[in-house]
Amino acid sequence: MTRRPPSPPRLPNGAKARAPLVLSALETLYPDARTELVFRNPFELLVATVLSAQATDVSVNAATPALFARYPDAVAMSQAGPEDIEPLIRTIGLYRGKARNLAALARLLVERHGGEVPDDFDAVVALPGAGRKTANVVLSNAYGFPAIAVDTHVGRLARRLGLSVQTNPDRVELDLQRLFPRERWVFLHHALILHGRRICLARRPRCEACLMQDFCPKVGV
Structure with missing residues (x-):
């Protein structure tokens, strides 16, 4: 008997409906999101x-x-x-x-x-x-490879926005890959980092300045 591979962990309730709203807000806030590291090659x-x-x-x-x-x-x-x-x-x-x-x-x-x-x-x-x-x-x-690099900002925002409940960065990455179009993975990574640095701060998130406050499940947390 062939053993079936284990199913991936269940996504948070409402994650699939919330993901396109998150992406739309990030595209409005950070249309040109890119790495802030300076490099030439x-x-x-x-x-x-x-x-x-x-x-x-x-x-x-x-x-x-x-x-x-x-x-x-x-x-x-x-x-x-x-x-x-x-x-x-x-x-x-x-x-x-x-x-x-x-x-x-x-x-x-x-x-x-x-x-x-x-x-x-x-x-x-x-x-x-x-x-x-x-x-x-x-x-x-x-x-130019499609990828989502999960750092502390990406992991924190994924959990706050109800996109993942995982604490392991690799599992957060997999959840985000399941929720967002492959062609937007790189943008998503950079935009979440910028949002984590400018608005959704670790200790005192500026929820009043966030376009996602109407659908964020953890406003003020």
């Missing part, structure tokens, strides 16, 4: 995304010009040790661990991928300091 985006873990995009953007001036590509950075990178990213949280990851990441890019950032999900996830979120950010923004 896939390598710079990969490095900036690794640096952005538990750090603000503002702090990353302030540090990367000097970093990229010194190490413009993976080949150049592969020649550096963590002690060379640390002074250039000292203003970013967890900079020592990130310096170790960047040095190792650059070496692997040279050894395995000819110094180029691969356009393959598993290959990016395998790089030091990268993970599912980093791979989704890089593949969607550098190569």
